[in-house]
Amino acid sequence: MKKLEPKIEDLKALLDFFNKGKYNKSEKLAKNITEKFPNNQFAWKVLGASLEQKNKDLESLFAKKMAVKLVPNDSEAILNLANIFYKLENYKDAEINLKKVIKLNPNFAIAYCNFGNVLQKTGKFKEAEENYLKAISLNPDLIEAYYNLGKNLEEMNRPFDALVNYKKAVKLNPYYAECYNNIGIVFQKLKKYKLAKNNYQKAIDLEPKNAEFLNNQGTVMRLLKDYCKAKSNFKKSIKLKPFFAEAYNNLALTLHDLGELTEAEKSYRKSIDLDKNFALAYNSYGNLLYDSWRLDESELNLKKAVKLKPNYFPFYSNLLFLKSLQENDPSVYLKEAKNFGKILNEKVNKVFLEWKCNKDPKFLNIGFVSPDLCNHPVGLFLEDILKLIDVSNFKLFAYSNLQNEDELSKRIKPLFSSWKQIINKDDLATAQMIHDDQIHILFDLSGHTVENRLPVFAYKPAPIQVTWLGYWASSGVAEIDYFLGDRYRTPNKDKDHFTEKIWQLPETSFCFSKPKNNIEIKSLPALKNGFITFGCFNNITKMTDDVVKVRAKILKAVPKSKLFLKDKNLKIDKVRKLVLERFAKYSISSDRLIFEGKTPRIDYFKAYNKVDIALSPYPYAGVTTSIEGLWMGVPVLTKRGNSCVSKVGDLINQMINLSDWIANDDDEYIKKANKFASDIDRLSKLRHNLRERVLSSPLFDTNMFTKNFQEALWLMWEKKKIHKDF
Numbered sequence: 001m002k003k004l005e006p007k008i009e010d011l012k013a014l015l016d017f018f019n020k021g022k023y024n025k026s027e028k029l030a031k032n033i034t035e036k037f038p039n040n041q042f043a044w045k046v047l048g049a050s051l052e053q054k055n056k057d058l059e060s061l062f063a064k065k066m067a068v069k070l071v072p073n074d075s076e077a078i079l080n081l082a083n084i085f086y087k088l089e090n091y092k093d094a095e096i097n098l099k100k101v102i103k104l105n106p107n108f109a110i111a112y113c114n115f116g117n118v119l120q121k122t123g124k125f126k127e128a129e130e131n132y133l134k135a136i137s138l139n140p141d142l143i144e145a146y147y148n149l150g151k152n153l154e155e156m157n158r159p160f161d162a163l164v165n166y167k168k169a170v171k172l173n174p175y176y177a178e179c180y181n182n183i184g185i186v187f188q189k190l191k192k193y194k195l196a197k198n199n200y201q202k203a204i205d206l207e208p209k210n211a212e213f214l215n216n217q218g219t220v221m222r223l224l225k226d227y228c229k230a231k232s233n234f235k236k237s238i239k240l241k242p243f244f245a246e247a248y249n250n251l252a253l254t255l256h257d258l259g260e261l262t263e264a265e266k267s268y269r270k271s272i273d274l275d276k277n278f279a280l281a282y283n284s285y286g287n288l289l290y291d292s293w294r295l296d297e298s299e300l301n302l303k304k305a306v307k308l309k310p311n312y313f314p315f316y317s318n319l320l321f322l323k324s325l326q327e328n329d330p331s332v333y334l335k336e337a338k339n340f341g342k343i344l345n346e347k348v349n350k351v352f353l354e355w356k357c358n359k360d361p362k363f364l365n366i367g368f369v370s371p372d373l374c375n376h377p378v379g380l381f382l383e384d385i386l387k388l389i390d391v392s393n394f395k396l397f398a399y400s401n402l403q404n405e406d407e408l409s410k411r412i413k414p415l416f417s418s419w420k421q422i423i424n425k426d427d428l429a430t431a432q433m434i435h436d437d438q439i440h441i442l443f444d445l446s447g448h449t450v451e452n453r454l455p456v457f458a459y460k461p462a463p464i465q466v467t468w469l470g471y472w473a474s475s476g477v478a479e480i481d482y483f484l485g486d487r488y489r490t491p492n493k494d495k496d497h498f499t500e501k502i503w504q505l506p507e508t509s510f511c512f513s514k515p516k517n518n519i520e521i522k523s524l525p526a527l528k529n530g531f532i533t534f535g536c537f538n539n540i541t542k543m544t545d546d547v548v549k550v551r552a553k554i555l556k557a558v559p560k561s562k563l564f565l566k567d568k569n570l571k572i573d574k575v576r577k578l579v580l581e582r583f584a585k586y587s588i589s590s591d592r593l594i595f596e597g598k599t600p601r602i603d604y605f606k607a608y609n610k611v612d613i614a615l616s617p618y619p620y621a622g623v624t625t626s627i628e629g630l631w632m633g634v635p636v637l638t639k640r641g642n643s644c645v646s647k648v649g650d651l652i653n654q655m656i657n658l659s660d661w662i663a664n665d666d667d668e669y670i671k672k673a674n675k676f677a678s679d680i681d682r683l684s685k686l687r688h689n690l691r692e693r694v695l696s697s698p699l700f701d702t703n704m705f706t707k708n709f710q711e712a713l714w715l716m717w718e719k720k721k722i723h724k725d726f
Contacts (some may be wrong), residue, residue, distance in 0.1 A: 006033045006040055014046050026050040034066075041070040045077060052084060060084050075105040079114065086118055094118045109139035117148055125156045143172045147179050157426050159186045177206035181213050188220050190424055191403055196220045211241035215250060222254050230254045245275035249284060256288050259572030264288055279308035283315045286322075291541055291569065292578060295326050311347050313455055316340045317448035324448070324473040325542060325620045330497040330643045337476030341458075341499060344477060348458040350428065351479070355463045357438040359721065363393050364713055367439040367462060369422070370470065371401035371451035375408045375601075377624040378445050378470050383408065384513035386415040388706040394713065397437055399430065401451050422453065431459035440464065441713055444480065447471020464716050467500060469510060472620075472645040474498040482716065485509050488651035489644050497644065505712055507698040508655055511705035512627045514695065517602050521633040521691060522609040524684040531560035532677040533594070535611030535634065537604070537625045540567035540575065542617035545582070550666050551615060552586035554673045561677065564594040564611055566604070571597030608632035612683060613676060621649035630656065630694045633687040637673055639663045656690075656697045 010033060017026035030047035033040055048063035061084050067077040082097035098115040101108055116131035132149035135142055146169040153162035166183045170176050180203040187196035200217035207213060218233030234251035238244055252267035268285035271278060286301035302319040309315060320340060323333050357365060372378035389396060398419040402409065413419050418437065422430045430453065434442060442462035446452035447470050457465050460479045467475045468484035475483075476499050483490065483500040486509040490502045526532050534554065536543070543551075543565075555561050569575045580590050596607060605628065614629045616622045616638040622629075626636045626649060638649025640662055653661045661676075663669035676683065694700060 004037060006037050006043065011042060014043065018046050018050060021053075023050045023053045027054065030063075034063075039070060041067050041074070041077070044070065045080065048080060048084070052087070057084060057088055061088065073104060075101045075108060075111070078104070079108070079111055082118075083114060086114065086121075089121075091118050091122050095122075107138055109135045109142050109145070111135075112138065113142060113145045113148060116145075116152065120148070120152050120155065125152055128152045129156070141172060143169050143176065146172070147176070147182075150179075150182060154182075154186060157429075159190055159424070162186055175206055177203045177210065177213070180206070181210075181216060184216060184220070188216075188223070193220050193223050197224065209240055211237040211244055211247065214240070215244065215247045218247075218254070219250055222250070222257065225257075227254050227258050231258070243274055245271045245278050245281065248274065249278065249281040252281075252288075253284055256284075256291075259569075259574060261288065261292060261572070261574040277308055279305045279312065279315065282308065283318060287318065290322055291575070293541070293543070293545070293582070295322065295544070298322060310343050313340070313344065316343070317452055317454070320448040320473075320476070321471075324471075324643075324645055326544060330473075330494070333473060333643070334476075334497055334499070337474050338499060339476075341476035341478050344455060344458045348455070350459060352431070352435055352460045355435065355438070357440045357463065361440065361717075363395055364440045364717060365395050365397060365438055366713065367397040367399060367434055367437065367442040368445055369399045369401070369434075369442065369453050369456060370445035371423075371453075372445060372449075372470060373398055373400050373409055373412060374402055374404075374406045379408045379412065380513055380624065381469055381510050382445075382513070383412055384702040385511060385706050385709065386412055388702055389415070390710060393710065397434075397439060399434065399453075401453055422456075427453065427455040428459060430456045431461040434461035435459075440717060441466060443468055444475065445470040447473065447475055464720055466503070466716075472623075472648060473643065474500060484712075485644070486651060488654055489647045494644070503712060503716065505705075506708050508651060508705065510623075511702050512624075512699055513702070514700060515605065515628065515631060517605060519602065519605040519632065521687065524612055524680065524687050525610055526612045526680055527684065531562065532558055532612045533562050533564050533610060534558075534613050534615050534673070534677075535564040535566070535608070535629075536615050536617060536622075537566040537607070537629065538617050538622045540565065540569050540579070542620050542622075543579075544617070544619075546666070547617050548582045549586060550669055552583055552588045553670050554615070555588055555592050556586075557670060557674045558677045562592050562594055563615075564596070564607075566596040566607055568598035570595045605632055608634050613637060613673065615673070616649045618649075619643060619646040621646055623648050623652075626652050627694070627699055630699075631691055633690045635661055635676070635683070635686055635690065637661050637663065637669065637676065639665070639669050652699065655699045656693050 014026055014029045017029060026046060027050040030043050030050060033043035034047060044063050044067040048060045048067060051060035051063060064081040064084055068081050071077060078097050078101045082094045085094035095118050098111055098118060101111040112131045112135035116128040119128035119131060129152055132145050132152060135145040146165045150162040150165035163183060163186055166179050169179045180199045184196045184199035187199060197217060197220045200213060200220060203213045204217060214233045214237040218230045221230035221233060231254045234247050234254060237247040248267050248271035252264045252271060255264035255267060265288060268281060268288060271281040282301045283305035286298045289298035289301060299322055302322060305315040306319055320337055323336055370378055395417040398416045399422045400419060401423050403423060439462040441464040444454060444457055444467040447467060449471055454475055454477055457477050458479050465480045466482045466484055467480050478499060480500050482503040483498050485502050486505050489509060495502050551563060555563060576595055583593060608629055611634050614634045614636040616626055616636050618639045619641045621638055629636055635658060638653060640650050641647060650662050653659060663672050698704060
C-alpha cells in the first residue's frame with residue numbers, strides 16, 4: 001500500500017511562508033498538514049519553529065518533540081528541541097539533548113555553541129568556554145560563538161578577552177548592534193567611558209528605537225558628567241519602554257546630580273513602583289533622602305537595598321556610613337558593622353593563612369589601600385608624613401582605587417616604592433596581588449566611605465591589617481587587626497565599640513600637612529561688621545535636626561549674628577530652600593543665613609576670613625575643615641559625644657590647648673557660643689596667634705607624628721612575631 005504524503009507544492013509553500021516571516025500562515029498550513037499527515041516530520045519541524053517565533057513556547061515544545069519522535073537520529077530536530085528547552089529555562093533537558101546532538105554529529109559547530117550557552121546559564125563558565133572554542137575551531141565564521149564567548153568571559157571577569165571576541169563578532173557582522181552594546185558595557189566597567197559612549201552610539205545608530213541601548217548610553221553620559229545628554233537619553237528610553245524601572249532610576253540619579261531633587265524623588269518612586277525588588281533604586285533613593293535630611297526614611301530604604309542584595313557591599317557601606325553620622329549609641333552601630341563582617345566572611349571562600357613576607361625583615365613593606373590618594377582629606381593628611389618615612393626601614397606600596405589622579409597624586413606618587421591601580425581588579429585578584437607583594441602591614445584608608453575596598457581585607461592578604469584615617473568608626477571586618485586611634489578619640493574604655501583592637505598612638509592619631517597656599521589671616525570680621533559671623537564649612541548633610549535647633553538658639557542668643565554655611569550642595573536651589581525652611585521652623589529668617597557653594601581651594605581658605613567662630617557639627621564632628629579653619633585663625637566650638645566620630649573635635653581642641661572650646665551637652669554648647677561671641681577682644685587676640693599655635697601643636701608636628709607612627713609599625717610587627725601566629 002502506497003504511503004500517503006502531502007503535496008510537494010504544499011511543503012514548498014510551507015517553507016516559503018516561514019522563510020518570508022509569515023508565521024501565521026506557516027503555522028496554519030503546518031497544522032493542516034500534520035492533522036492530515038501526522039507522520040510528516042518536516043511539517044512538525046516547521047510548525048515548532050513557527051510557534052516559537054510567535055512565542056508559543058509550550059506548543060512549540062510539543063511539535064518539536066513530535067519531530068524527534070518521528071526521526072530519533074535527526075541531529076537538527078534534536079538541536080531544535082534542546083533550544084526550546086533552553087528558552088523555557090529547562091537547562092537539564094537542554095543539556096541532555098545537546099549531548100545527543102554532539103554524539104550524533106561531532107562536527108556540528110552550532111551544537112557546541114548552544115551547549116556553551118547552557119553551561120554558562122548554570123555557572124559552568126570554564127566548560128562553557130571550552131565548548132565555544134570548539135565551535136569556533138569547527139566554524140571560524142560562527143558569529144554567535146564569538147559573541148557568547150565574549151559574554152562568558154565577562155562572567156569570568158576577563159574583560160579584555162571578552163573585548164577580543166566581541167570585536168571578532170562585529171568584524172564578521174558590522175551590523176551586530178547587540179554586540180556593539182556589549183562592547184560598550186565592557187568599556188564602561190573598565191571606566192573607559194569615551195570608548196563606551198562610542199560603541200553605544202554605534203548600537204543606537206543601528207537600532208535607534210532600542211530602549212536598552214539608549215539607557216546604557218545615558219548611563220555613560222552621566223559618568224562623563226554630560227547630565228543634559230544623559231537626561232535626554234533616559235527620557236527617550238522611557239518613552240520607548242514605559243515600564244523600564246532601570247531607566248527611571250538612572251533618570252532619577254541624573255536629576256539628583258542636576259539638583260532637581262523633587263523630580264528625582266518622583267522618578268525614584270516610579271522605579272520602585274515598577275520593580276519592588278530593585279535594590280539599586282532603594283539605595284539611590286536612600287542617598288537622596290539622606291541629602292534631604294530625611295534620615296529615618298533614608299535608613300529604611302538603605303536597609304531594603306541591603307536585604308535585597310546583601311552580598312553587594314557598597315549598599316551595606318552606605319547604610320553603615322549613615323549610621324555613623326547619626327548614631328550616638330556606639331553599640332547600635334557596632335551590631336550593624338558586625339553583621340556586615342559576618343556576611344562578608346560568608347562570601348569570601350579563600351583566606352590567606354600563610355604569607356610570603358620576610359619574618360625577620362630589615363625593613364617592613366607597608367601597603368595603603370585607598371581611592372583617596374589625591375586632593376582629598378586622606379591625601380592632605382598623608383602628604384607630609386610620607387615625605388618623612390625612613391626608606392631604609394620601610395617600603396611603601398600604594399594600591400590606588402582612584403580613577404583620575406590630580407596634582408597631589410603626582411606629588412606623592414614618587415614617595416612610594418610601588419603604585420598600582422586596582423580600580424579594574426576584583427577583590428580576590430587585588431588580595432592576591434597584595435599577598436604576592438609580600439606586604440607586612442596593610443592599611444585601609446577608607447572604612448565605609450565611597451569606593452572602599454574592604455572586601456579585599458577579608459581575604460587577609462597581609463599578616464597585619466589596620467584601618468586608619470579615612471573613617472571614624474569600626475569597619476566590622478574581623479580580619480582587620482587594629483583601629484589606629486589615640487587616648488582622646490579611642491580611650492581604652494571604648495574598646496568594646498570596635499571589632500578591631502585599638503592601637504593608640506601618643507598624642508594624636510593623625511597629623512595634617514601644612515597647606516601649600518600661605519593665605520593671609522585678616523582681622524576679626526566682627527570688628528568691621530559689627531556682628532558675629534558663625535560658620536560651618538562641613539558637609540551640609542551633617543547638619544542634623546538637633547544641630548539646626550541648637551544653631552537657631554545660638555543665633556537668637558547672639559544679637560544680629562549670622563551663620564555662614566559653605567558646601568557644594570548649597571549651589572542647589574532645592575537644598576538652599578530646605579535649609580531655609582529648617583531654620584524658619586525656629587523663627588530664623590533668611591537674612592541671618594549666608595550660603596556659598598564649592599569654590600577653588602584658595603577661595604575656600606579665604607572664606608574663613610569672613611568667619612569669627614566655627615561651629616562643628618555633631619555627632620559627626622568636623623576634622624579637615626576644623627583644622628583648616630584653625631589654621632586660618634578661626635576657633636572651633638565642638639561638642640563631646642559618645643562615639644569616636646564625635647570625639648575628634650575633642651582631640652583637635654585638646655591638641656591646641658583650647659579645652660574650654662569643648663562643650664559637654666547642647667546647653668553648654670549654646671552658652672559657650674554666646675560667651676565667646678560676647679568677648680570680641682579675646683576673639684581678636686586668639687585669631688591673631690591661632691595659626692602659630694596650631695602649627696606648633698601635634699596636629700602639624702609631622703616629625704613627631706612620623707616617629708610615633710614608625711615605632712608603632714615595628715611594635716605591631718614584633719608583637720606578631722612574639723605570638724608566632726604566622
